[in-house]
Structures are given as structure tokens and as C-alpha cells.
Amino acid sequence: xxxxEQNSEALNIQEGKTATLTCNYTNYSPAYLQWYRQxxxxxxxxxxxxxxxxxxxxxxxxxxxxxxxxxxxLFHITASQPADSATYLCARSKxxxxxxxxxxxxxxxxxP
Amino acid sequence: xxxxxxxxxxxxKEKRETATLKCYPIPRHDTxxxxxxxxxxxxxxxxxxxxxMQSDKGxxxxxxxxxxFSDYHSELNMSSLELGDSALYFCxxxxxxxxxxxxxxxxxxxxxx
Numbered sequence: 001x002x003x004x005e006q007n008s009e010a011l012n013i014q015e016g017k018t019a020t021l022t023c024n025y026t027n028y029s030p031a032y033l034q035w036y037r038q039x040x041x042x043x044x045x046x047x048x049x050x051x052x053x054x055x056x057x058x059x060x061x062x063x064x065x066x067x068x069x070x071x072x073x074l075f076h077i078t079a080s081q082p083a084d085s086a087t088y089l090c091a092r093s094k095x096x097x098x099x100x101x102x103x104x105x106x107x108x109x110x111x112p
Numbered sequence: 113x114x115x116x117x118x119x120x121x122x123x124x125k126e127k128r129e130t131a132t133l134k135c136y137p138i139p140r141h142d143t144x145x146x147x148x149x150x151x152x153x154x155x156x157x158x159x160x161x162x163x164x165m166q167s168d169k170g171x172x173x174x175x176x177x178x179x180x181f182s183d184y185h186s187e188l189n190m191s192s193l194e195l196g197d198s199a200l201y202f203c204x205x206x207x208x209x210x211x212x213x214x215x216x217x218x219x220x221x222x223x224x225x
Contacts, residue, residue: 032212043116043202043216044155089154096212097143099168102154 002027004092004103011108019077021106023090026071030092033073034100035064038087047088048075080110114138116217118203124223125193133188133220135203142207143167144186145214146178149200161186173197193224 004025013019023033029052036044050057050066050073057064063076077084087107091100117136125131137144143162147155157170161180172178175193180186190197200221204214 034213036216041200041219041221043204043218044214046213046215049211049213093212097162097167097206099145099157099160099170100155100214101157105154 002030002092004030004090004101006088006090006103006106008104008106011106013080013108013110015080015082015110015112017080019080019084019108019110021075021088021090021108023073023075023103024071025073025092025103029068029071031095032093032098033064033066034091034093035062035073035075036089036091038089038105040087044089077108080108082110082112084108085110116203116205116215118201118217118220120220121218122221122223124225126225127193127195129193129224130189130191131193131222132190133201133203133222135186135188135205135217137184137186137203137205138215140207141184141205141215143205144180144184145204145206146172146186146188147202147204147216149202149219151199155202158188190222193222195224198222198224 035047038044048064087105089105090103145160146158149155158172160168164180178188200219204216
């Protein structure tokens with residue numbers, strides 16, 4: 001069965017630096033890879049979606065890449081701010097309207 | 113803009129009791145999902161509905177059931193509650209002009225004593 005995994009270790013980063021998070025998957029490429037932000041006790045909030053035929057997507061200070069050769073997606077937060085501190089979840093889905101399977105999440109702490 | 117509405121936000125039950133969670137999706141969204149998130153874990157898919165019909169099923173216990181009504185709101189019914197059912201339960205919706213992303217509610221926190 002296909003697995004999707006994130007680095008479970010927390011990422012501590014200095015304000016202003018770029019945070020890079022990794023999401024790896026096994027077997028076949030998911031049709032969609034999605035990234036969500038989750039704050040403690042709150043619902044996940046959608047950030048970016050990238051399709052398997054896309055290489056890169058950007059939204060303001062966020063960038064996501066999709067490398068089907070490495071079977072990996074990278075999520076970048078540039079010019080990080082303390083307000084970016086949260087857990088970031090990557091998730092795969094087979095198609096629009098399909099369930100999401102999450103990769104475990106990576107907690108990011110941006111220090112002033 | 114309207115978001116996904118869940119109720120109640122907090123619920124405390126005793127073991128073996130029954131609980132019902134409600135979800136009101138974003139208007140014109142055609143798919144509703146239920147997720148369970150235990151402490152320190154990521155959300156686990158339970159069940160989904162497309163146009164009021166069950167569309168997919170995940171790791172939902174037999175003690176749980178769900179349905180989507182004619183007004184598109186959904187309810188998750190949990191019976192014979194166990195301590196391990198204590199978790200955050202999220203409802204999400206998708207569809208309409210959305211591009212495949214899910215919109216999550218703020219969750220219902222269930223505590224079983």
C-alpha cells in the first residue's frame with residue numbers, strides 16, 4: 001500500500017530564514033499533494049495543492065515542489081516569522097473530492 | 113465567507129454512552145468528510161459522503177455511523193463509547209469551485225470519562 005511520511009522531528013528555525021519541510025511517498029505518485037497548516041486544537045487550514053504533472057507552486061511566501069523521481073514534495077516558508085509556528089501536514093489524494101491521507105505532520109517553531 | 117460549522121465544540125461523555133456530532137458544510141460543497149485526530153496524531157479518515165451517499169469508508173469503528181441529510185448537513189453517531197474514542201473530530205467539505213482542497217471545521221472535542 002502507498003505510504004506518505006513527513007519528518008516527525010520538530011523544525012526550529014530563526015526568524016527571517018527559510019524553513020524547508022519534506023514529504024516522502026512510496027510506490028505510485030499521488031494525483032494531488034496538499035499542504036495544510038494546523039494550530040493546536042484547531043482544524044487544518046489549506047495552504048497549497050500541487051498535481052503530479054506540476055513541478056512547483058507558489059503562494060506569497062510559500063512554495064511547494066513535487067519531484068516524482070525522488071518521490072518527494074518539499075514545502076518552503078521563506079522569510080519565516082514567529083506567526084508561522086504551527087504543525088504543517090502534507091496529504092495525498094487520488095483526485096479532487098477524494099479523501100486525504102496525511103503524512104504525520106512536522107512541527108515548526110520560528111524563533112524571534 | 114461561510115466556513116464549515118461543527119457542533120458541539122466540546123462534549124464530555126461517560127463510557128458506554130452515545131454521542132452525536134453535527135456538521136454543516138460550506139454551501140454548494142458536494143462532499144463531506146469526517147476525520148478523527150487523537151493526541152499527537154494526524155487526522156485519520158473515517159467516512160465521506162458525496163451528494164448524500166456514502167462515497168468512501170476508512171477506519172471507522174462499527175460502533176460509529178454517519179449520514180448526510182437532504183440539507184447536506186451530516187451527523188456522526190458514536191455508540192458504546194470507549195476511553196479511546198476521546199479525540200478531536202473534524203468535519204471537512206469540498207466541491208463547488210474548489211480545486212480539490214478540503215475545508216475543515218474547527219472540530220468537536222470528545223472526552224470520554
